[in-house]
Amino acid sequence: MNKGLLVIISGPSGAGKGTICKKLIENSNDLELSVSATTRQPRVGEIEGKNYHFINVEEFKKRIEQNDFLEHACVYGNYYGTPKSDVINKLKEGKTVILEIDIQGALKVRKAHADGVYIFIVPPSINELHSRIINRATDSMEVIEKRMQCTKDELGFALEYDYVVVNDNLESATSKIRNIIDVEKMKSHRNIDLIEEIKEEKTCKIYQ
Amino acid sequence: MNKGLLVIISGPSGAGKGTICKKLIENSNDLELSVSATTRQPRVGEIEGKNYHFINVEEFKKRIEQNDFLEHACVYGNYYGTPKSDVINKLKEGKTVILEIDIQGALKVRKAHADGVYIFIVPPSINELHSRIINRATDSMEVIEKRMQCTKDELGFALEYDYVVVNDNLESATSKIRNIIDVEKMKSHRNIDLIEEIKEEKTCKIYQ
Numbered sequence: 418m419n420k421g422l423l424v425i426i427s428g429p430s431g432a433g434k435g436t437i438c439k440k441l442i443e444n445s446n447d448l449e450l451s452v453s454a455t456t457r458q459p460r461v462g463e464i465e466g467k468n469y470h471f472i473n474v475e476e477f478k479k480r481i482e483q484n485d486f487l488e489h490a491c492v493y494g495n496y497y498g499t500p501k502s503d504v505i506n507k508l509k510e511g512k513t514v515i516l517e518i519d520i521q522g523a524l525k526v527r528k529a530h531a532d533g534v535y536i537f538i539v540p541p542s543i544n545e546l547h548s549r550i551i552n553r554a555t556d557s558m559e560v561i562e563k564r565m566q567c568t569k570d571e572l573g574f575a576l577e578y579d580y581v582v583v584n585d586n587l588e589s590a591t592s593k594i595r596n597i598i599d600v601e602k603m604k605s606h607r608n609i610d611l612i613e614e615i616k617e618e619k620t621c622k623i624y625q
Numbered sequence: 626m627n628k629g630l631l632v633i634i635s636g637p638s639g640a641g642k643g644t645i646c647k648k649l650i651e652n653s654n655d656l657e658l659s660v661s662a663t664t665r666q667p668r669v670g671e672i673e674g675k676n677y678h679f680i681n682v683e684e685f686k687k688r689i690e691q692n693d694f695l696e697h698a699c700v701y702g703n704y705y706g707t708p709k710s711d712v713i714n715k716l717k718e719g720k721t722v723i724l725e726i727d728i729q730g731a732l733k734v735r736k737a738h739a740d741g742v743y744i745f746i747v748p749p750s751i752n753e754l755h756s757r758i759i760n761r762a763t764d765s766m767e768v769i770e771k772r773m774q775c776t777k778d779e780l781g782f783a784l785e786y787d788y789v790v791v792n793d794n795l796e797s798a799t800s801k802i803r804n805i806i807d808v809e810k811m812k813s814h815r816n817i818d819l820i821e822e823i824k825e826e827k828t829c830k831i832y833q
Contacts (some may be wrong), residue, residue: 537813539823570826581816593811600788600808603801605745608789616745616780
């Protein structure tokens with residue numbers, strides 16, 4: 418069995434990463450979402466262990482020291498981290514693991530896991546992104562302004578990713594990502610075993 | 626508008642390249658099939674200008690001298706070549722151009738057009754491939770044996786391609802290739818203009 422596939426879903430804040438990942442997991446039986454740890458406060462409706470592992474700063478720093486994160490970053494004053502052993506074990510089992518992480522995190526993971534599939538979600542327009550962040554209504558205007566100021570720079574990271582997916586429509590964007598995953602599994606370097614199987618059958622059954 | 630996409634569909638003889646390409650073009654309005662030139666005799670049902678440009682050896686050699694082929698090769702005693710200007714012009718217009726070519730040809734095209742999408746079609750098994758070539762019934766047993774002897778070596782070229790698609794079922798294989806094309810269009814380096822558009826909108830509409 419081939420080693421699993423690591424799929425990184427990332428992009429500017431408010432691009433819709435979280436909603437897309439939720440939909441993607443709902444629609445599929447073969448995908449595993451990696452649950453990040455964070456020190457930020459839960460938003461309304463967010464569930465411990467499902468959306469995030471919500472831990473305090475002290476605990477987070479302890480786990481950094483124990484080298485227990487694949488990546489970790491401090492974004493707008495909150496820590497976010499991807500538990501390492503969880504992801505590595507799932508990949509060893511041949512599973513497809515989805516990481517929803519911010520741009521800083523994705524770039525760090527890429528350095529160690531270049532063979533992953535890096536997807537950059539973008540809003541159809543900056544106006545649309547602005548509206549979404551305001552509608553979320555969980556952040557102060559100051560925080561929103563801070564985020565909007567970063568967005569232009571963040572979009573500049575698109576070329577560090579393999580794919581750009583426009584989130585103009587949830588169904589369409591989710592389906593595009595599902596297709597990317599299926600297509601990536603057809604990459605030749607992930608099908609070396611398959612080719613060997615076909616070759617062996619020739620030797621055994623036709624020429625013997 | 627982005628430059629077009631060059632899609633190379635290749636693989637061992639009898640893997641089903643031709644049937645898949647025919648189906649792919651039938652199902653799509655946005656794909657252009659490049660018609661190769663060949664000196665081999667037409668098979669029953671093959672149409673000049675649609676399946677191939679059937680030309681004689683003298684004419685073929687003249688066009689080689691004129692540097693009129695993207696690639697050309699002599700396979701089992703027959704010449705095959707891909708007309709250069711036709712493909713280049715379609716790519717300049719932003720079109721998606723499908724090339725159905727043998728392995729020798731695909732590897733030559735890859736040297737000059739590394740940004741193309743290289744797809745390797747394989748039969749589900751060597752037995753299946755053997756049956757297909759015999760059922761085609763256009764070749765002598767000597768030719769068939771010659772081809773079968775090459776197949777194992779040919780399968781070794783899979784890693785020179787981007788993708789491996791198993792042709793276990795025509796509908797499924799065609800649909801997989803359609804997905805590969807759609808997904809390749811989401812590659813970040815093919816969406817630089819899109820990112821710039823989103824950025825510009827921000828500058829114009831939000832910060833002015």
